Amino acid sequence: MEVITTSIEPGSGLCTLINVFTVEPERQAELVKLLEDATERVMRHLPGFVSANIHRGLEGTHVANYAQWASREHFEAMLRNPEAQHHMRAAAALVQKYEPHLYEVVSVHARKAP
Amino acid sequence: MEVITTSIEPGSGLCTLINVFTVEPERQAELVKLLEDATERVMRHLPGFVSANIHRGLEGTHVANYAQWASREHFEAMLRNPEAQHHMRAAAALVQKYEPHLYEVVSVHARKAP
DSSP states (O other): OOOOOOOOOOTOOOOEEEEEEEEEEGGHHHHHHHHHHHHHHHHGGSSTEEEEEEEEEEESEEEEEEEEEEEEHHHHHHHHHHHHHHHHHHHHHHHHHEEEEEEEEEEEEEEEOO | OOOOOOOEEOOOOOEEEEEEEOOOGHHHHHHHHHHHHHHHTTTTGGGTEEEEEEEEETTTSSSEEEESSSOOOHHHHHHTTTTHHHHHHHHHHSEEEEEEEEEEEEEEEEEOOO
């Protein structure tokens, strides 16, 4: 099976959403599954979707979604989509809080070559 | 000039730090520069450093660092490094709050092929 990877690149022009969810550890797995299902069923079919990258916090109390959209306008159109809203409400109901912010990539720094 | 990119891949075994800084808009640029300098001067020379990806929040009030380390042990060794501590204290002094959490990548979802 092909491994799908996401690239982070400065100057790509993409709009990046980083959404950090705070969750009770016993609901962390359920939240991960909900975000994955919502992405597969709805988000990735929407115009301007580029990628979603679901991250499980090592302490059990957080989940992060690092998502890329072609533009801010595409992201905002998603927010108005009734199906997307349905999934976002389900996620919100599962968590203590969520903090979504939009970003642009300023710079990428790699390890020093040996 | 070569464009450096970062890859996000499930099962890579990397330890991901997502650190979201809340900052006054008039200090956002200064914080970005401080994080870039700290990365170039100190972090990227430390064992286990893989990448740092600095993100500027579109609303002016946030900066995020998406950083990859070879392992949690490498990340924790960095926290004990006096030079790294010096830079982290300087960043902390500039912001209203910062929320660092460690993650593993669970899944990567790409856009639906046309």
